[in-house]
Structure formats: structure tokens, C-alpha cells
Amino acid sequence: MGAGNDTTASTRAAGASAPVPAAAPPASSAEPTAEGRSTEFRAVEGGAEMQSGTALLTEAYAAIWLLALGLVLLGMRKLRRLEARLDGLSSEIARARADQAKKG
Amino acid sequence: MSESERASTGGGIAGGKGFLALLAASALSLVIALQVIFLKAPVEASMGIVQKIFYFHVPSAYGMYLGAFACFVGSAGYLAKGTPRMDALARAGAEIAVTMGLMVLITGPLWAAKAWGRYWTWDPRLTTSLLSVLVYVAYVVLRAFTGNGDAERKFAAALGVLGAANLPIIHYSVQKWGGQHPKVISNGGGGLRHPDMKLALTLGFLTFTLLAVTLLWQRVRLHLAAGRLDELEEEAIELGLAGDG
Numbered sequence: 001m002g003a004g005n006d007t008t009a010s011t012r013a014a015g016a017s018a019p020v021p022a023a024a025p026p027a028s029s030a031e032p033t034a035e036g037r038s039t040e041f042r043a044v045e046g047g048a049e050m051q052s053g054t055a056l057l058t059e060a061y062a063a064i065w066l067l068a069l070g071l072v073l074l075g076m077r078k079l080r081r082l083e084a085r086l087d088g089l090s091s092e093i094a095r096a097r098a099d100q101a102k103k104g
Numbered sequence: 105m106s107e108s109e110r111a112s113t114g115g116g117i118a119g120g121k122g123f124l125a126l127l128a129a130s131a132l133s134l135v136i137a138l139q140v141i142f143l144k145a146p147v148e149a150s151m152g153i154v155q156k157i158f159y160f161h162v163p164s165a166y167g168m169y170l171g172a173f174a175c176f177v178g179s180a181g182y183l184a185k186g187t188p189r190m191d192a193l194a195r196a197g198a199e200i201a202v203t204m205g206l207m208v209l210i211t212g213p214l215w216a217a218k219a220w221g222r223y224w225t226w227d228p229r230l231t232t233s234l235l236s237v238l239v240y241v242a243y244v245v246l247r248a249f250t251g252n253g254d255a256e257r258k259f260a261a262a263l264g265v266l267g268a269a270n271l272p273i274i275h276y277s278v279q280k281w282g283g284q285h286p287k288v289i290s291n292g293g294g295g296l297r298h299p300d301m302k303l304a305l306t307l308g309f310l311t312f313t314l315l316a317v318t319l320l321w322q323r324v325r326l327h328l329a330a331g332r333l334d335e336l337e338e339e340a341i342e343l344g345l346a347g348d349g
Contacts, residue, residue, distance in 0.1 A: 051218045053154035060157045060211040064164065067210075068315055071203055072127070075322045082329040089336045096343045 123321055130314040137307035145304040154218040157211050159304045163312035164207035165233070170316045171200030172240065172271055179264025182257060188331045189324075191257050194264045196323030198243040200316055205237035220284060227283035232274040239267035252334065 141159045148155035178194025181187070212230065213223040224230065243263050250256045279287070296302045 053152045053218050056154050056214045056218055057156055060214040061160065063210040063214075064160055064207050067203055067207055068319075071199075071319060072322065075319070075326055079322070079326050079329060082326065082333055086329060086333055086336065089333070089340055092345055093336060093339055093343060096340075096345055100343070 120325070123318070123325070126314065126318045126321060130311065130318045133307065133311040133314050137304070137311045140300070140307050141304045145300045146298055148301075151219055154215055156304075157215040159308040160312070161208060161211040161215060162305065163308035164204050164211065166309060167204035167312040167316040168201050168208055168236070169271060170313070171197045171202075171204055171320070172236070172268055173197070174320055175201055175240065175243070175264045176268035179261035182261045183265070186254070188328065191261070192324045192327035192331065193320075194261060195244075195247055195327050196320050198240045198247075198264060198267075199323050200319050201240040202237060202244055203319065204312070204316065205233070205240060208233060209237060225284060227285050228277035228281040229274060229283060229285040232270060232277050236267070236270045236274055239263070239270060243267065252331075 137159070141156055145156065145159070147153050174197030175194050176197070178190045178192070178197055181190035182194055184190075212233075216225070217223050243260055246256070246260050246263065277283070296305060
């Protein structure tokens with residue numbers, strides 16, 4: 001976008017009808033040649049530059065709170081189940097003892 | 105279940121008032137901590153936003169120490185007194201140590217990915233932390249898959265006592281052996297340079313203390329209830345009530 005505007009401005013300034021690049025690269029010996037182009041792709045070593053800090057932070061917090069909430073909720077569910085079983089068994093035992101007392 | 109039985113398992117199990125109050129306090133503390141960490145504490149100059157993992161990474165390591173300490177006290181208490189309450193405390197402590205330890209081992213590498221360019225390195229503090237979590241995983245697995253007899257409890261209690269020996273090694277590993285792990289708030293560290301950073305860390309510690317105590321309370325009650333259920337099942341078998349599930 002910016003390069004296009006520069007091109008138009010420089011074209012107007014020159015008064016020419018044909019568009020001329022504003023910053024045409026100077027012809028020099030540093031100009032890439034066909035032989036000098038990349039022939040392979042290599043990954044960044046370590047990969048830190050590719051990691052988004054925000055994404056890592058979000059993942060860390062999600063992991064923490066999933067673990068904590070998971071443990072609390074699973075614990076509460078297991079406690080409720082145990083309590084129900086304890087209540088049922090206690091009353092059954094009390095009934096059985098009462099029956100035994102009547103018989104004996 | 106009678107009131108005395110409820111009391112023996114730590115109160116009216118899933119919905120005990122004390123437990124719910126503690127859970128509410130933990131949740132409130134968490135909300136305030138999140139607010140301060142994300143909206144008030146400044147972004148760190150060299151590492152950027154990923155440094156905010158610190159405000160829960162360090163407190164979760166502290167929570168692991170709390171769980172491990174509870175496991176040590178419960179294990180030593182069980183070896184000395186042999187009471188189910190001490191055994192429940194040791195078991196609950198080991199579970200908290202594993203949970204908090206996993207938090208440390210997940211959040212640390214995520215931070216390291218950005219700060220060091222790799223998730224893991226065999227740095228002394230990282231290695232000793234992993235070793236400690238594995239000790240408590242061994243404790244939890246041992247209790248889950250072996251019987252609940254006195255011999256198994258004593259064996260686990262010995263592991264709980266010996267496992268605590270690694271905790272000071274984790275703490276002092278940074279000072280003694282160096283490595284890549286930062287030492288910002290321990291001896292020789294430069295500390296946090298902004299008051300809002302200090303506030304965020306303090307709230308992180310408060311939140312994880314409340315969370316560790318809440319979880320510890322709940323797990324102790326759960327193990328006491330499970331122990332009481334075992335006793336009642338034996339009583340039911342003696343009375344000829346077995347076979348109804």
C-alpha cells in the first residue's frame with residue numbers, strides 16, 4: 001500500500017506517464033543471483049520466536065484451573081456417593097440389629 | 105449416618121459449612137488474584153506477558169510443599185500412633201502434592217518454552233521437582249492399587265516420610281548447583297521491582313494456600329468416609345447383610 005503511494009507520488013513528480021518505482025534497488029554486485037537463492041528451509045533453533053506468550057499463558061492458566069476444579073468436583077461427587085452409601089448401610093445395620101434384638 | 109458418624113468423617117460430608125466457606129474464600133481469592141495479575145500487575149520488561157505464569161507457578165510449587173508437608177506429618181503420625189485420621193492426612197497430603205506438582209510441571213515448561221526456547225532441560229531444580237512429584241505419584245498409586253491393611257499403610261507412611269527428604273533439596277538446588285532456573289524471590293534473587301508485582305504474588309500465595317487447605321480438608325474427609333464405609337461393610341457382613349451391593 002505504502003509502496004504503491006510512493007510510486008504514484010514519484011511518478012507525478014517526474015511528470016512521466018509510465019510508472020517508475022520510487023525506490024528501485026541499485027544494480028550492484030550484491031543483487032541476488034539464481035545460484036545464490038535459498039535452496040533449503042531450516043527451522044528456527046529452539047523455536048522460542050514461534051511461541052506466543054499469550055497463548056502459553058492461557059494454556060498454563062487453563063491447565064491449573066482444570067486440575068484444581070477437576071479435583072474439587074470429583075472429590076465432591078465421590079463424597080456424596082460415599083455419604084449416600086454410608087447412610088444406607090447405617091440404616092440397614094440398625095434395622096438388622098433391631099431385628100436381632102427382637103428375636104433374641 | 106448419625107451426627108457422631110458425620111463428625112468422625114469431618115462433618116456433613118459434601119456440603120459441610122466450614123468446607124463450603126473455605127471453598128468460597130478460595131474462589132473469591134482466585135477472582136481477586138486474577139484481576140490483579142492480568143489487569144494491575146505490569147508486564148515484565150524482558151520476558152513479556154508470559155512472565156505472568158510466575159504468579160501461579162511459584163505459589164503452586166509452594167502448594168506442593170504444603171501437601172508434601174501434610175503427607176510427612178500424617179505419615180510420621182501414623183507410624184507413631186497408627187490412627188486412621190493420620191493415615192487419611194498422609195494420603196490427602198500426597199494427593200495435593202501430586203496435583204500441585206503437576207501444576208508446577210505443566211506451567212513451568214510452558215513458561216520455559218518462551219523464556220528458554222525449550223520446554224524442558226535437566227536443570228537441578230527441574231530434575232529434583234520431577235523426582236519429588238514422582239515420589240508422591242508412587243505413594244498415591246501404592247495406596248490406590250494395594251490393600252488398605254496396616255502393612256500397606258505403614259509401607260506408604262515410610263515412603264511419605266522419606267519422600268519429604270527431597271523437598272529441601274529442591275529448594276536449595278538453585279543455590280548449590282546453579283542451572284538455568286531463575287532465583288528471583290529466594291536468597292540471592294533481585295526480587296520483584298514493582299509493588300503491583302509483589303501484590304500479585306502475595307495474592308497468588310494466598311489463593312494457593314486456601315486451595316491447598318480446601319483440597320486437603322476435602323480429601324481427608326473423603327478418606328475418613330471411605331474408611332468408615334469399610335468398617336460398616338465388615339459389620340454388615342457379620343450381620344449377614346452382605347450381597348446387596
